[in-house]
Amino acid sequence: MSLPIRVLLAKVGLDGHDRGVKVVARTLRDAGMDVIYTGLHRTPEEVVNAAVQEDVDILGVSLLSGAHMTICPKIMRLLKDKDAEDTIVVVGGVVPDEDVIPLRDMGVKELLLQDTTPKEIVARLEKLVQERGPR
Amino acid sequence: MPISSADLVARLKKGDLRAASRLMSRAESNDDETLSSLGAIYRAAGRAHIVGLTGVPGSGKSTLVSKLVETIRKDGRRVGVIAIDPSSPFSGGAILGDRIRMTNLVMDEGVFIRSMATRGSTGGLARSALTAVDILDTVGFDVIIIETVGVGQDEVEIAKASHSTLVVSAPGLGDDVQAIKAGILEIADIHVVSKCDRSDSNRTITDLKIMLAMGVNIAIKDRGGKPLWQVPVVGTSSETGEGIDTLIATLDRHRDVHRTTELGEERLRNIAEYRTFKTAEDLLRSQFYKSTNKRIQDVVEQIARRELDPFTASNDLLKKIAF
Structure with a gap:
């Protein structure tokens, strides 16, 4: 029996809209993953601390x-500082086209x-974990 | 190449929290290397005070945990929290939401919170919750709180696994007949009535006290008949902070009674027995699934048509488990 993917x-920050993230x-x-939700208005430090303690596959x-x-570079740096670089970081929401490549360059694995x-989100996350392999 | 579990255990013993969180993930798999590492961790653990906290859904468990941890932290003790939520019986997935009520603790280096899903185990505990407790114990946490999934009336395993069991009741959830039923209320070492800022909380406290007084063994006594522990009812309010200090003092007193009397040894023996049975049961179950899954599929048709019965079939399957 394989273990569920932990997400x-x-x-993060001053963003009060969480309907979307709750749907996700x-x-x-429903796709069988364990999902931990932080709630609204978290700082990058809080999010990374939670990701480290929960040892999630995906943030x-x-x-x-x-x-x-502003936020993504901070998260990537903090994950590195906390010896949690193997956490797969994905970004969802609204991002202008010109920011996609810079975000990928800083280590964001996927932009959803x-x-x-929904089906595509599940498929892409499963693929990312599969590509990473056991850890 | 993933780091070996043995290396992680070495890092754990030096206090490495990253190693702790990775080992908790590995602990969920049953491979031999992990099992032997878990054994080493179990043998190294044994210093922490393990507190189980249970109660019906909506009784305010997570909020109480966050208040408790915040207050225990003031005297410098490090606190670990294992927060358990239910898995979906259909997809096997889970939404683990206890953290949302503990955001005040996230930036404190002396606090470690881990969320877990029940993943098919009943009784309110996740299968790997107790190995996570060993890991937090070994890495140096002084108090470890296990918050169970919001249980109904019969999920009492937490009492078999913790040094001190808190049962949280909230006002307005039932009358005094609820309180004399068997089950969850009987397992408490300490009863907590939450939401005591509400006017009907006195009624709940009184009901519980009457229920406790009806019991024949009001106090737990030692062999000489000297009373060692009487189950108290503590009212708390996570809103105003009322009763939190009293609850911590009561918990510490319960711990001390156990550490200094025969009650403690007895409890530790019971926990050891429970864990051994539980571990064996888990291994047996996973072995059973692994080696019989296909054969079950072969016989279910027959059982559904009532040509074969589940009793004969499972007896046969058990005999065929390959170890």
Whole structure:
């Protein structure tokens, strides 16, 4: 019996919209994953601490506020500092096209933006964990 | 190449929290290397005070845990929390939401919170909850709180696994007949009535006290008949902070009574017995699934048509388990 994929879903900074991330949480649960949700208005430090303690496979950051280019580098740096670089970071929400490549360059493994279907989200996360292999 | 579990255990013993969180993940698999590492961790553990906390859904368990931890931290003790939520019986997935009520603790280096899903185990405990407790104990946490899934009336395993069991009741959830039923209320070492800022909380406290007084063994006594522990009812409010200090003092007193009298040894023996049975049961179950899954599929048709019965079939399957 293989273990469920563990995912931490986070809302960071001044972003009060969490309908989307809750739909994603439910979708991932229904796909058999263990989903931990941080609640609204977390700091990057809080999110990374939670990701380390929970030892999640995937850290999903939901951002609708436009602050992704400030928040994502912080998260990536903190994960490195905490010896948790093997956490797969994905970003969901609203991100302009020109920021996609810079985000990937800093280590964000996948961007699941507003038109991604639930089925596709599940498939892409499963693939990322499979590619990473056992740890 | 993943780091070996033995290396992780060495790092754990030096206090490495990253190693702790990785070992908790590995502990869920049953391979031989992990099992032997878990054995080493179990043997190294044994210092922490393990507190079980249970109660019906919505009784305020997570909020109480966050208040308790915040207050225990003031005297410098490090606190670990294992927060358990239910898995979906259909997909096997889970949404683990206890952390949302503990956000005040996330930035404290002396606090470690781990969320777990029940994943098919009944009784309110996740299968690997107790190995996670050993891991937190070994890495140096002084108090470890296990918050069970919000249980109904009969999920009492937590009492077999912890040094001190808290049962949380909230006002307005039932009358005094609920309180005299068997089950969850009987397992408490300490009763907590939460939401004591509410006006009907006195009624709940009184009901519990009457229920306790009806019992023949009001106090737990030693062999000479000297009373060692009487189950108290403590009212708390996570809103105002009322009763939290009293609850911690009561918990510490319960721990001390156990550490200094025969009650403690007896409890430790019971926990050891429970864990051994439980571990064997888990191994047996996974072995059973592994070696019989296909054969079960072969016979279910026959059982459904009532040509074969589940008793004969499972007896046969058990005999065929390959070890």
